[in-house]
Amino acid sequence: MSKYTEDDLKIELENKEYEYGFYTDIESDTFPVGLNEDIVRAISKKKEEPEWMTDWRIEAFRAWEQMVEPEWANVHYEKPKFQDISYYSAPLKKAKYESLDEVDPELLETFKKLGISIDEQKMLSGVAVDIVMDSVSVATTFKKTLAEKGIIFCSISEAIKEHSELVRKYIGSVVPQKDNFYAALNSAVFSDGSFCYIPKGVRCPMELSTYFRINQAGTGQFERTLVIADEGSYVSYLEGCTAPSRDENQLHAAVVELIALDDAEIKYSTVQNWFPGNKEGKGGVYNFVTKRGLCEKNAKISWTQVETGSAVTWKYPSCILKGDNSVGEFYSIAVTNNYQQADTGTKMIHLGKNTKSTIISKGISAGKSQNSYRGLVQISSRADNARNFSQCDSLLMGNNCGAHTFPYIESKNPSAKIEHEATTSKIGEDQVFYCNQRGIPTEKAIALIVNGFSKEVLNKLPMEFAVEAQKLLEISLEGSVG
């Protein structure tokens, strides 16, 4: 295959310009604002996608046009203007800064607290890094190990081109194009994302993480992730990063699809720390994500999430327990401070016999934030002996914030056992006093208590993530005491 260069692309686009009748600014390589079928086609073209993919996008776009933005969530925000967004922007080639000295000192301070190495700091804040070669070589050796096992781990655009049959078979099988407003939008315009395939009986030897492809991650306003674990395989997948990313994109509408075939297990961990807006609640990211996993026989999907960023979070990682004896788990910590709003939870759809699900959700609200848990546990009439346990605990700090729970429980099977419990509490004065007495300052004491409150979920995170997540909790709640 001859190499297709940027220049070829430029030339092609220049020629295509007339055909589609819109203007492309070659310099910045960003599409004009607005969304129509031509834009969708152009994105697909730009990514050199096969025809079926283009058609698939168009189908999604047409469905999206018919849809109305949902309003049922317990969040209030100014609706994004979909025609004012540019739907494609090539990864920036030029570094944003020349050296770390130019980076926002507040950001650096946070990095320091999280204990992130200088090189990583540079990468994350978009500083030109010379030693990036190191990182690349790490990634390369890493890729080699994976390839030996037959594991495919690449960007979704690459997968569409090179593993077309796999993608075609599974994309949209768990989250159909017409699933919801944002999923439809994502299906139409997704720019990039990750693709992962674990072959039969393979246990992935390391935690897969988008972190290794951080240079590409900058593209993702509409990310698409597809993870397929073939029969009897295991994978642990990490998404996001613990460092605050100063992404100014207003809207993030990602779609994540997990497919766990017979006896497979997928563990999907997310730490999200996008820009939550400033202390007055100005700015910040809207995080509207559709995440869903499908479990075949004896399969297991486990979602773990730590949500501390974004101005508005609206996501429900779900499990469809289709196969008999399949297991779904959901562990979540959602922290909101200042004017943040989170409406998050899960859906456990029990279809197969002897299916089990566990939901542990911890919500912490401080400042003037609103934190909601919204979940659905549905037992179909065929799901004999289905079992669910849900626990939603909320911690409130101060009386300007709110905690809400909206659990939906629908059971159509007499042999199902479902338990749900929810509590709301605050940090006890006596607890803080106890710590103070022993020389622990209030701020530290609060961190200690919050950590204890979230332990059940933090324990589910992979080791290196857990340590950073713990620190992240501390930082997110900074200044919320007193």
Next chain:
Amino acid sequence: MELKEKLISSFMAFEERVDVDSDLHDVRTEAFKNFENKGFPTKKEEAWKYTSLNTILKNDFSVFPKKENAVEFSEVKKYFIHEIDTYKVVFVDGVFSSFLSSTTHDGLDVCLMSSALTKPKYKMVIDEYFNKVANKEESLTSLNTAFAYEGAYINIPRSKVVEKPIEIINFSTGTEAALLVQPRNLIIVGENAHVQIIERHQSLNDNPVLTNSVTEIFVQKRAIVDYYKIQNDNLEASLIDNTYIAQKEQSNASVHTFSFGGNLTRNNLNFYHQGEHIDSTLKGITIIEGKQHVDHYTLVQHATPNCESHQNYKGIFDDKSTGVFNGKIYVEKEAQKTDAFQQNNNILLSDKASINAKPQLEIFADDVKCSHGCTIGQLDEKAMFYMQSRGIPQKEAKALLMYAFSNEVIESIKIPAMKARITKIIAMKLGVNMGFDL
């Protein structure tokens, strides 16, 4: 929608019968406008997600019964708690039956809404209380308000302890092919007063009946109200019960709902707190089979500090019956030190029965104790085996377990005769003789 059209013309006919110049009529017109705009609730609304009125609304309901009907006391005696002496306010097809009732004006008012709404001496009370706590946005409540004319009016003066319970019973005789009745009750319980009220809707034959009832209860300072709703109707009767309770400081109100029968039963039970140290109790037992449907929709609005609410709903569902529990606890910013508890336990006995539960907490205050628990399960096989191995037949063993399951609610009934009655109904429903009385 046909019924809606019919209601519009009925409202015009109704306007000819009542005094259209009164303030009250403005309230009615306002409410009717709201109903006209909103129409009957559909499954698209979050509050009605699991309950559809469609099939019921297809009936050609008469809004006003054409003729009055007499009912013999001997026929309906079993529907009263006849073992004890009570005040009675009885309606037959929506019309007051003086023959079956025993009302009073001696020291307290137990009488009729129609006279309270029209007689000048009650005007002040009506102005102050009528339609004041009912939700003006809710379309079915508005529909009731628009046609508000008859019902029970109970006014207990301060410091009065009413020595016998008050029964409010609505019979429908089925002379109409299908009947829509809309009783409107107003209950005011003065400071330090104490009253026990039993409400029942009963259809006497198999013609479809839809009851859309609204009850407003005002509980003044330190007053105590125990309210019992018995819903054990036949399979053609549907009930939409809207109850609104406003509580002042240190008052204590409890509502027990026993849903044992009816085509479709929807209970909207709303508590609003207007003072500190209030105690609210909401309890219910639902035991249904066949294709029956019972929907409990509760709201406790904690607006003031130091208040408590306790909810405990038990449900047993057999055959193709469906149950819904939607319990909302709302704690406002000011309502510190709130203690709100909600529990909902359900047992499904058959493959076709289903239950949809949505316990909901909305909390804006930080120093509160709020919890809810919800379980869906089945009878404990070990316990069944234990009893059967000791010679208790399966049916009885099953009944005993279910009885034990609901006992937490039964034991808090404060009227002994009522407790015995409920026990009896449950035994009948379970098809066994318990062999013990309580």
